[in-house]
Amino acid sequence: MLKIKYNIIGISIFIFAVGVSCQPQKASTTSQSANNISQSMPNTLSPMEKRSGWVLLFDGKSSDGWRGAYKDDFPDQGWKIEGGELVVIKSDGRESRNGGDIITKDKYTNYELTLEAKLTPGANSGLKYFVTERLPKSPGSAIGLEFQLLDDDLHPDAKLGKNGNRTIGSLYDLIPAQAKKARSIGEWNQVRIVSKNKHVEHWLNGSKVVEYDRGSPAFRSLVAESKYKNYEGFGEAVEGHLLLQDHGDEVHYRNIKLRKL
16 A cells, blocks of 8 residues: 655645456356346346346336236236336235236246345235146146245235245245345345256345255155145146236336346
8 A cells, every 4th residue: 555645735635545456356156146136227137147148037118028827918907017117016915816927938947047026015926936837727826836025024924834934035835934134125135046957046135045956855745735735746847937926916026137057
């Protein structure tokens, strides 16, 4: 550190020069990539993200790439795109009874997915994956593994299930999120799912909160004790859609990005 002193009209001014390394940092590992989402503008990809194979699943302006579950088109009610956000419009709080769930038109197997979700007071929603639109259609939401998105303090579902396995970040009704740090209601939560060769991780705001293997004996034991026990092969599809849930509460989504692994 170099210290230079100037004396101007009886006032001493010190200027400190500090050396800063200009060497480029190493590319982020998979576990760090959720913290490298482009922050300059929502729903954009940085040059590094593009080189790493990331793609946008929501451009902030249109519903391209999405449709209603069990439908050919995007719902004409219950959802809106506003201010660069994909928003579930509040209705009566019932599951998939207004606009209904929306799913990606494409299916995925091995991937890393990141998005930001903002809850309103008392809200319930979820990010589902390996959704297959099995028939006969279930009366509520389409069936799939679910990264729970919930206001744990105000929504009653947080106290149902077992050991908190219906709280935010959990694998819904199966595995409770551990050591999670959810943001306050009205703030953006960073959500990340990594799925590779049947191994799955849930990350919430930079911390891994759930980890499991689809189809393992431990996984099947949990399914057998859950609300999904009567769905043969639940959660074990080779590929599936991604789904954002309409549970009748206002929830905002943006920065939905994916890269195949």
